[in-house]
Amino acid sequence: MAKRVGFATRLGAIAAAVGSAVGLGNIWRFPYEAGVNGGGAFILVYIGCIIIMGIPVILSEFIIGRSTHSNMKAALKKLSPGKKYYLFTYVCILGSFVVIGFYSVVCGWIIEYLYQAAAGHLSSHTPQEYEAMFTGLISNPWRCVGWTVIFLVLNFLVMSRGIEKGIERVASIMMPLLFLILIVFCVNSLLLPGANEGLRFLFYPDFSQLTMRGVLDAFGQAFLSLSIGISCLVTYSSYFKDDTSLVKDAVTVGVLDTMVAILSGVMIFPAVFSFGVEPTAGPRLIFEVLPGIFQQMTGGYVWALLFFLLVFFASLTSTISLSEIPITFLIEEHKMSRPRAIAWTALFTFALAVLAALSFNVLDDIKLWGKNIFDMMDYAASNIFMLLGGLFTAVYVGWFLDRKVVHEQMTNGGRLKGTMEPFLIFCLRYIAPVSIVFIFLYLTGII
Ligand code: PHE
Secondary structure, eight states: OOOOOOOSSSHHHHHHHHHHHHSSSSIIHHHHHHTTSHHHHHHHHHHHHHIIIIHHHHHHHHHHHHTTSSSSHHHHHHSSOOOSSGGHHHHHHHHHHHHHHHHHHHHHHHHHHHHHHHHSSSSOHHHHHHHHHHHHHOOOOOHHHHHHHHHHHHHHHHHHTHHHHHHHHHHHHHHHHHHHHHHHHHHHHHTTTTTTHHHHHHOOOGGOOOOHHHHHHHHHHHHHHHEEEEEEEHHHHHSTTTSSSSEEEEEEEEHHHHHHHHHHHHHHHHHHHHHHHOOOOGGOOOHHHHHHHHHHSSSSSHHHHHHHHHHHHHHHHHHHHHHHHHHHHHHHHHHHHHHHHOOOOOHHHHHHOOOOTTTTTTTOOOOBTTTTHHHHHHHIIIIIIIIHHHHHHHHHIIIOOHHHHHHHHHTTTTSSSSSSSSHHHIIIIIIIHHHHHHHHHTTTTOO
């Protein structure tokens, strides 16, 4: 059994969880989902979901992880001996591969834009030219696959060298920096002509624009962004110390993650309207809008470089946490050595990621319900895997886990008040399952 050590400080533990949560989900996916789903009303549902489902599920994953100091499978075996709940771990592992499969393609796009920024190509073009630039990238299989592979090689190199901790330390400087420069970009966007229209789109909830599909997207986006539902935070919290307050940590992760997403929206949407880009552009949205934003800033060259570098690090801390799910599982449950576990995880990840990278070019006629392979993975990751995982976690902790374990973890063995416990249990038992099951039944046409 691998030796388990705790994080040296509370900040180390929190930084790792925030590092996992803050990533492309906030910067890239949140604006595009908000754009596709009509803006304000979507964001309201999103925030509601973070409060009544997201944070409670983060807490549940923390409870499972810290009470057992084990990976998901071993944890469920310890907490419910003789029961088969641990089988759900396999769904989580599959889910983690689906997420990292499409996610690493977007990380590849980020490296391409970092390169374009360094080469000085992100200036003096029109929005149409930036649109053509992105189309040029994704329709070129070599470039798409090449950048994706480069990103994954870096990711697994970091993991095989055992320097994740070092990356987390770098990230704990980069994250606040990312936060600060997002604020600078927001101010800049707000000064654009026609910025008001963007703000109105983001913050005026027009419910006629929101469909039930949009509600499902908001739930899925919240779960993906918080890194919940595929046991990632179980693995991380299994290293937490016994005296940190899980409630405080869960709320910190939820609040910081949501703030980054909203800032990203405030940076993007005034520019979307000001430059005349379609808010419904989908996954390409930020890549069409960002160059225009840098272009009209003083020192745009440096801002662009800095931005893509910070986003790159934010993505890397997310993919590290994603790959850690199968790696820890293989080491602890299948007694593999770490290098071997990394090799197997890398192999599967590469296969899926290459498929996703090729789905805009060589494989673009493989479509299901109008979605190519990338879109299907993107959709299935959040709206199926993470939501089902969230549902499982909520029902398990709310209904089946011994309440003493919950109480013990909420109060740190009686040292904290644990006033949030009734709220937690209520959300886990009723709100999360009823909302998730309702939306699934509604969309499959059963009700
Ligand atoms: N939460 C990450 C993001 O927003 C993605 C992620 C999902 C990371 C699941 C780990 C586990 O970018």
